Amino acid sequence: MRNLKKIILLSILSCSILPVFAQRASWIWYPGDFDIYMSNVMQNRRTERGSFFPVFWKMDSHYVLVDFHKEFTINAPEEVKIFVQGTYNVKIDGQAIAGFPKTIQIPAGKHKLSLKVYSQGAVPAIFVQGKTIVSDETWLTTFEDKEWIDQSGKVSDKSGTTFVTAGSWNFTDPNVLPSNFKLPVTAQYAVKKEKAGNGYVADFGKETFGFVKIHGLKGKGKLGMYYGESKEEALSKEKCETLDYLDVDLAAKRDSVMPLSKAFRYVNFQAENGVTADSISMLYEYAPVTERGSFKSSDQELNKIYDVAKYTFHLNTREFFIDGIKRDRWVWSGDAYQSYLMNYYSFFDAPTVKRTLLAQRGKDPVTAHINTIMDYSFYWFLGIYDYYKFTGDKKFVQDIYPRMQSLMTYIDGRKNKNGLLEWMPGDWIFIDWADKLSKDGEVSFEQLLYARSLETMALCAKLANDTTNAVKYEKEAKSLKAKIFELYWNETKSALVHSRVGNQPTANVTRYANMFGIFFDYFTPEQKLAVKEHVLLNDKIAKITTPYMRFYELEALCALGEQSYVLKEMKNYWGGMLKLGATSFWEEYNPDKKGVEHLEMYGRPFGKSLCHAWGASPIYLLGKYYLGVSPDAPGYETYTIQPNLGGLEWMEGKVPTADGDISVYMNKNEIKINSAVGTGQLRIKSRTKPVVKGAAVKSVAKDLYQVTIRKHKNYIIKYSPPAP
Template identity: 30%
Template sequence: MGLYKDAIRDDRVREYIPAVRTVMSSGLSEPDFFVGRREIQSFGPLAPADQIFVERGAYVLLDFGRELHGGIRLVTGVGGAAVGRIRIRFGESVSEAMSQPNQDHSIHDTELDCPRMGMLEYGCTGFRFVRIDILGERMPLMNIIAVSLMRDLPRVGSFECSDPLLNKIWDTGVYTVHLNMQDYIYDGIKRDRLVWLGDLNPEIRVILAAFDDVSLIPKSLDFLRDRTPLPQYMNGIMTYSLWWVINQYDYFMHRGDMEYLKQQKDYLLGLVRHFSEMIAEDGTMDLRGNWCFLDWPTNDNKDVQLAGGRGLFAMMFKRAAFLCAILGEVEMAQLADERNQWLKKIVPDSLGYKTAAAMLTLGEIDDCTKVLTTNPTRGVSTFFGYYMLLAQPVQSALNVMRKYWGAMLNHGATSFWEDFDLDWVVNSNRIDEPPIPGKKDLHADFGKYCYLGLRHSLCHGWAGGPSACLSQKVLGINVVEPGSKRILLKPNLADLEYAKGTYPTPYGPVSVTLEAGKAPVVQAPSQVSIDLVQD
């Protein structure tokens, strides 16, 4: 029950997060005054130890220890000016909080009046660091504390193995996606704070592997469906409408919600008809001049986009055929299957690009394992990196995770980034330290396209793919019947001594324990059958 008629209840939870360290400050009598401080309420009269006075020109840059979604609360005390003037800067890196942050999609740099003996809250963004500058007269501060706004979602899924780095990668990937589970599933919490259909697929796979409450998936899919009448494309991007079908398939296989699938029928059939007209019997594709976007690093190479796009079309048609058959639409299922087979008549060259190689492999058009495993961390992106991991052998995939995603962690990341290149870390500072003369600024000096410099998001949901991959490729959990009623278990420890974890299903979690040289130990709800396949 809401308190107000026609109100929209926010399902998220507010929590106050104290600062863990002072990165830098000037003009503070006690530089670490705010560290660990839990005060959220102003009051008076005050003991001298309850507040500090800060003068015009003073500043403090605080670290809250991890990427957060939300804002900050300033608690002011007694004395000083009736109204203080401050500047607030949020940063996903120290560099960002020290500079002029990008203002797209949410405000990260602003000046505000601050009342005496009161509380002021500001911000709705992604950040770890906050800098406060005193612009006005002397003012009393009792605390600066972060306000987190998150969904309280217990992790039903889990992963643990003998490699602590992989454990941290799994946990960070899940946390990255969890941060982006706000009113809808966002691409990033700093920017764009929007629902992007292609970006959703790795996020959906992580959500299904980690959480029991998956209600944001249909809510987000329907949000764009209802705002994209056919023949328009999701987010104005042709390939994102392909991803809508794939996302529907992934959700249906996990949850088996037939009533929800029936609600998608007309839109699904419309997409199948529309895209079937783009594929000729000889396998040629006529995309009618549409943008065949895959990921940003391949955006300037049309041949790579078309090669990878063929694989993506094949993935979509295969899943569309399955969904149409489930819905009893036999002719449309046959149409989708036919187009899938036609696509396989032409086998394009991946041109050495891992984005195209992954799509051609997963689309069952060509086995491009050699491309994926040659210099395996070169040409990886945080978005399509998920599909590159899926399309290559387990050992190679683990090595890529350690070197590529591990490098972000080694440079201060607590969530995974919109994009990343291993070349960026050469002679670069960590994101949790101030810029160092003679070194590159890992946040400000790199990026491209829409993520240039400080516009680069350091918490992007599409980068969480390794978490889903570890559950699928190491624990070996592959859902093969709608509603997770049957799971094909193909565990592979590779170079690990042990691995164990749980995977949510509508009937409760499946538990898998693996130990080198021993038979897998599997526990599953009675409604879930397990088909074990061992190499």
């Protein structure tokens, strides 16, 4: 009996081990092509009141004919299965195989396997699975092979072809074509119904997103469904932003799922002329990301703000990071840049960052700014270097660097005679939604972003081993920074002025360039303090009313050590939305508005998005400036922890990285840290020298100490907070 159990156990183990010998394959394509294709599909789903609403900018397409190849050395003959999206041919060592083979035999030795695929309607893609020969991102690909054959039939032995490594989303099921990709769904139900007109309003309890499902639909006539992020919107059949109309002619009861996903909390279900239905539910559509980051504190309102921010962000995390789930559902670069930063402190989902960056950039030639917005081109550059800083993924930077160069060349070509950027036909200077915000002339905010983008280009050029252009970009960035302070700094106002018009600086001071100058570290210590007093804490300077720019305003104040002030602002601003019943955070919030005024925007009574990605910024602020965790070297090889309670009694949370989490707990006497990654430096203010077992404590300034944090060790640090 014992021997029988042993035989059974060995059989089970051998079955579980066998698949390990076969390497895992993935669908692959020309890099960026599937990202562009899928973003086109997603962004063109937008409707307003049943009408198709297309994007404002050029949409690129995938390459329709793509060559894939890889060289292998195998010790034994190998059977290889081939799956292809498109029409294709297969070659081994340059010799074509007849027909459209599904399985091929490759003999032992060194060989080159090549596939050439044509597909107009979907991205050319391949899936190759053998024991050792598999398709993955090490394959080389090109959209033009530049080969030729002479009159004797000889194939050229020299080529000008540029090959790049393949792209992949890690789709590992050969029987599911990439073009069939869909986000998962799960059933959800309304929490209550209320009679209205010929039907009822279903309340799903909170902001949500997905496909409405009608159960037991029957009859002949019209059915209207009117969606609302607010009850007022759902009840407004004439003014709600999204709706569905159905012509029903069903003799027997049937379930029906709406073809397009919608954002809503309320659904106004109105059936006419004898149409009936048993009930409605929804298929909630979501991105299957893992919630890794966390934050909890002694302040229950702040905890609620964090939880709602994370829910808001998750709703706007889809195939890509989008702006808002009700209205645009587009990949806007300014919105996405903030999403990247929030992502690094919540999901740490690197693939979605890469997909979004690739989709935004599209293909050459460059004919306009990203999303047609000057500032949004600059956020795209910044997003790439931040991605490298948080993930350490050098290969992605090297792969996308040529697209960075061509976009920067386009921007450089639009400088005026002063070497500055200003509005030109085809440009949109956005900055922020704000009344009476001038976009005329040479706006200081744009020049500041331009300088930072040039610095980013220099850093990425070094990663791409382009030393000549690294020097060039560094020189241009240094020159532009000097020019910014020469032309825009006003000693009397202790700030950068907003713009220059007719070669003369204006007297107008706004918050934008000044707050960016702080966390870009462009100011001297004296200038930082002056800007804090004369701009950021000055109520005479026009206030910011969008979460979009509150993100940066509060970041600047946190960078200046004003966490106590920022905590109050978060509770007032985001807490103000919660007091009005928000279940997700809005595109814009002005506390001075009343009632249904909060729903208005763009001249429409319900035009405002009540679930907007840029409303979720507390995720980032609490992770970076309260828990205080940020990378110093790429991929958290080294990092800093500089926690700040900001008036809280205690707080705790996790900051995710590519290789594990960094956990931080802090109260007014004790800090606990555990890290799975790199080497950290805890910097803590204390009246007396902190006490910690198993680590040295170093004094770096008056009342400021530093402790080195090694991975996989638990640290408990006792300290004495300085007097307020």
